[in-house]
């Protein structure tokens with residue numbers, strides 16, 4: 001059993017027990033609904049970006065497998081309060097890591113999100129792990145048009 005597997009299990013458990021960022025997304029300036037039909041996961045992400053480009057507030061609600069829910073929670077922890085540009089960079093990095101089939105080592109900037117590296121071996125689960133991140137990316141893109 002590798003350290004990464006242990007970390008992965010721990011992160012999933014922690015965030016399943018106490019999901020971060022869970023709350024009413026409709027209070028935020030931008031919301032986006034994302035569905036993963038292959039697994040049945042659903043999420044509505046809401047984000048409010050301040051005039052200086054900082055993600056001032058972020059809330060989501062959803063239902064689905066533990067990977068999708070824990071990943072949305074980890075992302076909320078990581079990206080709430082960061083700048084929109086940093087968030088785009090982290091989302092890109094997370095996506096590249098998952099698509100690399102384990103070839104790309106996550107940087108320290110991904111923090112707990114690095115634990116999802118193992119998911120990249122299971123093509124069907126990549127969409128689960130990406131769900132919340134894709135939804136936030138859509139909110140942030142929309143906020144750029146403000």
Ligand code: ZN
Nearest residue numbers: 039041065128
């Ligand atoms: Zn799923």
